[in-house]
Amino acid sequence: MKKEIPLLNTITTASNQDLEKYEQKFKALADQQRLQIINILAVKESVCVCDLTPIIDMPQSKLSYHLKILLEADLIKKEKQGTWNYYSLNVSELKGILSDQLCCVFLPSSC
Amino acid sequence: MKKEIPLLNTITTASNQDLEKYEQKFKALADQQRLQIINILAVKESVCVCDLTPIIDMPQSKLSYHLKILLEADLIKKEKQGTWNYYSLNVSELKGILSDQLCCVFLPSSC
DNA sequence: CTGGTATATCAAAAATAATTGATTTATACA
DNA sequence: TGTATAAATCAATTATTTTTGATATACCAG
Numbered sequence: 559m560k561k562e563i564p565l566l567n568t569i570t571t572a573s574n575q576d577l578e579k580y581e582q583k584f585k586a587l588a589d590q591q592r593l594q595i596i597n598i599l600a601v602k603e604s605v606c607v608c609d610l611t612p613i614i615d616m617p618q619s620k621l622s623y624h625l626k627i628l629l630e631a632d633l634i635k636k637e638k639q640g641t642w643n644y645y646s647l648n649v650s651e652l653k654g655i656l657s658d659q660l661c662c663v664f665l666p667s668s669c
Numbered sequence: 670m671k672k673e674i675p676l677l678n679t680i681t682t683a684s685n686q687d688l689e690k691y692e693q694k695f696k697a698l699a700d701q702q703r704l705q706i707i708n709i710l711a712v713k714e715s716v717c718v719c720d721l722t723p724i725i726d727m728p729q730s731k732l733s734y735h736l737k738i739l740l741e742a743d744l745i746k747k748e749k750q751g752t753w754n755y756y757s758l759n760v761s762e763l764k765g766i767l768s769d770q771l772c773c774v775f776l777p778s779s780c
Numbered sequence: 781c782t783g784g785t786a787t788a789t790c791a792a793a794a795a796t797a798a799t800t801g802a803t804t805t806a807t808a809c810a
Numbered sequence: 811t812g813t814a815t816a817a818a819t820c821a822a823t824t825a826t827t828t829t830t831g832a833t834a835t836a837c838c839a840g
Contacts, residue, residue: 570708571777577701584699590688597681641807654770666682752837
């Protein structure tokens with residue numbers, strides 16, 4: 559849904575840009591499998607897709623799909639090294655979204 | 670999707686209960702219209718549905734639907750007063766989820 | 781009780797998102 | 811070059827969520 563929300567600027571404080579941006583980030587977070595991927599990346603630092611597939615029991619195309627959603631929301635980063643793509647958390651972005659309490663749950667190293 | 674995620678307890682730190690619980694909360698947040706409702710409630714404190722309908726241009730049944738989702742995720746509270754239902758934020762719950770930065774965007778009074 | 785307002789709920793339709801298996805692209809290396 | 815592995819993408823299917831309009835429920839005032 560790319561629809562623009564009607565402006566309520568006289569009442570609200572969040573801009574349409576805010577709404578759109580955080581909708582995307584919360585959508586990316588709104589899935590158990592993706593939360594689990596985030597949690598794995600938090601513990602293992604940097605992981606390639608081929609290492610992730612056996613850890614989280616999931617076909618490769620499905621994993622790529624979920625990684626892409628996290629990537630597009632800027633919650634994770636990707637670095638290409640030859641044949642491999644290494645994924646890692648975008649910690650500063652996540653810390654800008656999640657409470658300290660939640661960071662402790664999903665990014666335990668940051669506690 | 671009520672599916673249980675397979676246990677990866679040797680690797681991850683978040684429990685299945687965590688995953689399930691925060692999935693629901695992030696789902697509730699993952700919608701521009703609901704983020705806007707939260708923002709309105711933050712500014713206006715306590716509002717009945719009939720006051721909300723004209724502010725946010727939305728049919729009443731749709732508004733009730735979105736309020737229900739926020740309510741079930743425990744992000745807002747409902748208080749019945751006669752014919753009216755007054756909704757307000759569950760501020761402590763929201764602060765337990767959102768970073769200070771995000772609270773400033775959506776719950777400006779808490780800044 | 782009757783009529784009116786506030787709100788929730790329901791079932792059907794529409795829109796979006798997730799899953800799957802197959803295919804493509806890219807790189808590595810024998 | 812030919813083969814193998816890593817990973818992304820695609821199109822079709824399935825599942826989930828959202829929207830809509832209609833109806834039901836609850837309370838209030840006359």
